[in-house]
Amino acid sequence: MSLRCEPWARTDKREDKENLFSPEIRAEIDKWVAKYPAEWKQSAVMAALRIVQDDNGGYLTQELMDKVADYLDMPPIAVYEVATFYSMYELEKVGKHKICVCTNVSCMICGSENIVEHLEKRLGIKLGETTEDGKFTLKEVECLGACGGAPMFQIGKQYYENLTPELVDSILDSLEQDNGE
Amino acid sequence: MANEVCLRTLHLDRPWLLSSYESEGGYEALRKILTEKISQETIIETVKTSGLRGRGGAGFPTGLKWSFINRSAPGEKYIVCNSDEGEPGTFKDRDILRYNPHALIEGMIIAGYAIGGTAGYNYIRGEFWEPYERFEAALQEARDAGLLGENILGSGFSFDIHAHLGGGAYVCGEETALLESIEGKKGQPRFKPPFPAMFGLYGRPTIINNTESLASIPDIIRRGGEWFRDLGVENSGGSKLFSISGNINNPGVFEIPMGTPFSELLEMAGGMKDGYKLKAVIPGGSSAPVIPGEQMMELTMDYDSIASAGSMLGSGAVIVIDDRQCMVKLLDRISYFYYEESCGQCTPCREGTGWMHRVIHRIENGQGRPEDMDLLDDVTQRIMGRTICALGDAAAMPVAAFIKHYREEFQYHIDHKKCMVGGR
Numbered sequence A: 001m002s003l004r005c006e007p008w009a010r011t012d013k014r015e016d017k018e019n020l021f022s023p024e025i026r027a028e029i030d031k032w033v034a035k036y037p038a039e040w041k042q043s044a045v046m047a048a049l050r051i052v053q054d055d056n057g058g059y060l061t062q063e064l065m066d067k068v069a070d071y072l073d074m075p076p077i078a079v080y081e082v083a084t085f086y087s088m089y090e091l092e093k094v095g096k097h098k099i100c101v102c103t104n105v106s107c108m109i110c111g112s113e114n115i116v117e118h119l120e121k122r123l124g125i126k127l128g129e130t131t132e133d134g135k136f137t138l139k140e141v142e143c144l145g146a147c148g149g150a151p152m153f154q155i156g157k158q159y160y161e162n163l164t165p166e167l168v169d170s171i172l173d174s175l176e177q178d179n180g181e
Numbered sequence B: 001m002a003n004e005v006c007l008r009t010l011h012l013d014r015p016w017l018l019s020s021y022e023s024e025g026g027y028e029a030l031r032k033i034l035t036e037k038i039s040q041e042t043i044i045e046t047v048k049t050s051g052l053r054g055r056g057g058a059g060f061p062t063g064l065k066w067s068f069i070n071r072s073a074p075g076e077k078y079i080v081c082n083s084d085e086g087e088p089g090t091f092k093d094r095d096i097l098r099y100n101p102h103a104l105i106e107g108m109i110i111a112g113y114a115i116g117g118t119a120g121y122n123y124i125r126g127e128f129w130e131p132y133e134r135f136e137a138a139l140q141e142a143r144d145a146g147l148l149g150e151n152i153l154g155s156g157f158s159f160d161i162h163a164h165l166g167g168g169a170y171v172c173g174e175e176t177a178l179l180e181s182i183e184g185k186k187g188q189p190r191f192k193p194p195f196p197a198m199f200g201l202y203g204r205p206t207i208i209n210n211t212e213s214l215a216s217i218p219d220i221i222r223r224g225g226e227w228f229r230d231l232g233v234e235n236s237g238g239s240k241l242f243s244i245s246g247n248i249n250n251p252g253v254f255e256i257p258m259g260t261p262f263s264e265l266l267e268m269a270g271g272m273k274d275g276y277k278l279k280a281v282i283p284g285g286s287s288a289p290v291i292p293g294e295q296m297m298e299l300t301m302d303y304d305s306i307a308s309a310g311s312m313l314g315s316g317a318v319i320v321i322d323d324r325q326c327m328v329k330l331l332d333r334i335s336y337f338y339y340e341e342s343c344g345q346c347t348p349c350r351e352g353t354g355w356m357h358r359v360i361h362r363i364e365n366g367q368g369r370p371e372d373m374d375l376l377d378d379v380t381q382r383i384m385g386r387t388i389c390a391l392g393d394a395a396a397m398p399v400a401a402f403i404k405h406y407r408e409e410f411q412y413h414i415d416h417k418k419c420m421v422g423g424r
């Protein structure tokens, strides 16, 4: 069989990897690298991008992607391909809280339009936009696998289900309050 | 008779713990296999007898799939679990991960043993953070108990499992896209053949199964293939998790025997909400052809019955639609989804999903043209069967079915520039 399956090659490997990220970030990425065969460090690229994105206030920059490429011995272009393919990576600045609202079928027939409308009104922005104070970004997403709790949205790592305008208000109120730290 | 297999710990306090799982017979199957040195053939035969068919959507017999691996080939062989759960309407694997992760872990270890596997990966969709943490915690519990890792229970058999998190791409649920994604690439499906059993993860022989398929394995081994098969009906062995959502009172995940009448499932789910009438049901995730309500009330929840109505059981995601809903609007949203999620490799899918969405969207917005219905028929036929992966078909099938059953609603939109339902 002439089929091949090989990791990306990078000839100019960077030696001073300890200068790329803080020890904590490196430890986190290394935990993922250890899950895969030694020659397949690049399998950790999705995790590495997520980790540096979280550390950077929720979005990626070219500099960060290049560092991930250096860290995992990948060509930068291979990292950009991944970062642009998957919807959870943000390539532009986002608000402190990214509200990912599902508008797919089950949520739609259970009233996600009202939820979107309520959010847009309260925050004064449209889907895809960020509030001027940089606190909130509104993002439309596809089915998040929680249709039993439709309508729903995700903020950070948390799912919020069976939303009503009142519930949305109380969620946003509490997020606005803990803004102090 | 509900929650007998994958959700059998659900009635317990903190059902996800190892102690909960073991109190319900958990890891008995693995212990038995390792102490009695049950042969790989016997395990595969038992899975074949059980009639278990892939719960990820395609319904391929699991035992048969396992038998395709050359078990004696040297080197790595992998078990990959598909917890990407992206088909709109589906939310059952999330519950397995949250409430009974050990059933999946035991199932993956047994699958690994049966194919001579060396390691397993569970691909969990990136948004599932809570389920992912539950799964990681369960892996740790299993390792600490000697059930996972090097030399399991002193048997000489070693097998470890790792979780991989996705990044938000529906197409990664397609098995070869999923492999590409674990390999650190964008998730574009591979051309088949070769099939993963020959050339899978890292180019090694690989078995890919859905979360529910794998989580069903321990009980099949523990209680026997016949026991599982007889829970269900001819051609549809076992019980199955149905995710039921939409315009009903009590949406959720119900594990019930295959062959249960839809009407009973609807009743379990609390019936129609606010007294509205049942209009239509999408029985197996948003790519499954829609079935009119009256017809659905006569069907049972198994592969053959749903197929007899021209649809498919798919992932068991049942979306219940009441008579306030406009079918044009629904299809507009569904077609947008497939257009958004097409990976763009094949022209019929990349262009076709765009065409379908644009045409349906203009019909929905009162700009439909008289020739649009024929155009849609034509586009769906140009996609089906002409693409690398099944996403193309998944996009075309709902369009064909919505038009078949609700043509007059589409026609009304085109003729009157407005909706038949609710005067919009």
Ligand SMILES: Cc1cc2nc3c(=O)[nH]c(=O)nc-3n(C[C@H](O)[C@H](O)[C@H](O)COP(=O)(O)O)c2cc1C
Residues within 6 Å of the ligand: B053, B054, B055, B056, B057, B058, B059, B060, B062, B082, B083, B084, B085, B086, B087, B170, B171, B172, B173, B174, B175, B176, B208, B209, B210, B211, B213, B214, B389, B390, B391, B394
């Ligand atoms: C576009 C597309 C998306 C899919 N999404 C999923 C998914 O989210 N989960 C899943 O288990 N299978 C999904 N599948 C099916 C898988 O390709 C594969 O058939 C399945 O994981 C095999 O496991 P099973 O035999 O146990 O069902 C998808 C298929 C396609 C074409």
Ligand code: SF4
Residues within 6 Å of the ligand: B171, B188, B189, B341, B342, B343, B344, B345, B346, B347, B349, B350, B387, B388, B389, B390, B391, B392
């Ligand atoms: S059918 Fe669509 S999603 Fe599948 S490989 Fe082709 S373009 Fe990609």
Ligand code: FES
Residues within 6 Å of the ligand: A102, A103, A104, A105, A106, A107, A108, A142, A143, A144, A145, A146, A147, A150, A152, B088, B089, B090
């Ligand atoms: S449709 Fe919104 S979570 Fe599934």
